[in-house]
Amino acid sequence: MTTSHPDKPSVAFIGLGKMGAAMAANLQKAGYSLTVWNRSADKAAPLVAVGARLTASPAEAARAADIIISSLADDASFMAVVDGPDGLAAGLRPGAIHFGTSTVSPELSEQLARQHAGRGAHYLAGPVLGRVPAAVAAQLVTFVAGEAEAIETARPVITTYAPMMLVVGERHGQASVAKLIANFLGVSAIDLIGQSLSWAEKSDLPPGLLPQLLAAFFGNPATRDYVTKVADRDFDDAGFTAAGGLKDVRLMIDAATAAGQKLTSAEAVRAKLEAALARGWKDKDWSCLTEIDRA
Numbered sequence: 001m002t003t004s005h006p007d008k009p010s011v012a013f014i015g016l017g018k019m020g021a022a023m024a025a026n027l028q029k030a031g032y033s034l035t036v037w038n039r040s041a042d043k044a045a046p047l048v049a050v051g052a053r054l055t056a057s058p059a060e061a062a063r064a065a066d067i068i069i070s071s072l073a074d075d076a077s078f079m080a081v082v083d084g085p086d087g088l089a090a091g092l093r094p095g096a097i098h099f100g101t102s103t104v105s106p107e108l109s110e111q112l113a114r115q116h117a118g119r120g121a122h123y124l125a126g127p128v129l130g131r132v133p134a135a136v137a138a139q140l141v142t143f144v145a146g147e148a149e150a151i152e153t154a155r156p157v158i159t160t161y162a163p164m165m166l167v168v169g170e171r172h173g174q175a176s177v178a179k180l181i182a183n184f185l186g187v188s189a190i191d192l193i194g195q196s197l198s199w200a201e202k203s204d205l206p207p208g209l210l211p212q213l214l215a216a217f218f219g220n221p222a223t224r225d226y227v228t229k230v231a232d233r234d235f236d237d238a239g240f241t242a243a244g245g246l247k248d249v250r251l252m253i254d255a256a257t258a259a260g261q262k263l264t265s266a267e268a269v270r271a272k273l274e275a276a277l278a279r280g281w282k283d284k285d286w287s288c289l290t291e292i293d294r295a
Helices: 018-029 041-048 058-063 075-082 106-117 132-136 148-158 172-202 209-219 221-231 242-258 264-278 286-294
Strands: 011-014 034-037 067-070 097-100 122-125 141-145 164-169
Touching: 011 018, 011 058, 018 034, 018 041, 018 067, 018 132, 034 041, 034 058, 067 148, 075 106, 097 106, 097 148, 106 122, 106 172, 122 141, 122 148, 122 172, 141 148, 141 172, 148 164, 164 172, 172 209, 172 264, 209 221, 221 286, 242 264, 242 286, 264 286
Parallel strands: 011 034, 011 067, 067 097, 097 122, 141 164
Antiparallel strands: none
């Protein structure tokens, strides 16, 4: 059984899916007294077996805690747990901190902050980045936004499952934006990997070649260098010109089309490079295509 420490704040955890259960287990391992609630009570059994207390409602869980952490699927499920006479908000103590780890809309984060403030409590937006194995290993990353004092109060609790805390600021919705950008990067990379593998397969390249190429590409320092180049708008020092880039992108599209593969990402890039050339940027670095979105 996990031993709790009386000098630590009491914590409630609401939402025990795979991610939530892993985060809650790490809180227990760190010695926090834990109260839990989940719509399907059976999912709480492993935590209850080592000392957690299961409650009948989110409100009851919130009443028992200084810090409440929620891990819920989406905006609708979040509000279904927060609102109502048995909802989380109804049980908030004055001064309590509710830390939301879900990926939700920026608007909902702002709404929750206002709602909690009206009850004398604090809301922190803290969506986590990472998959279940990272949650189990207590290696998640979290973007955090809200009142600075509340963030520092909650920091020791949060770092039990997310040792890397990236504080975004006091505007709650900004944490949601940061998480959505991270997910955009992830899904875009997955899409590029899929298009590349499909093109290679349809072109009869050796099966093991593309995985090697992809691993080398994503680990290449030059790929990371472009982050700085684009962030600084350093387009005059051209490693590869926009004109040359457009020529190559057109060749990519033609070659993939001949193999029966539609490169939707490359078509979007072609349009941006064409716009860059129309602005007279043919001799700038091809990364200047990013200015089309930033203008």
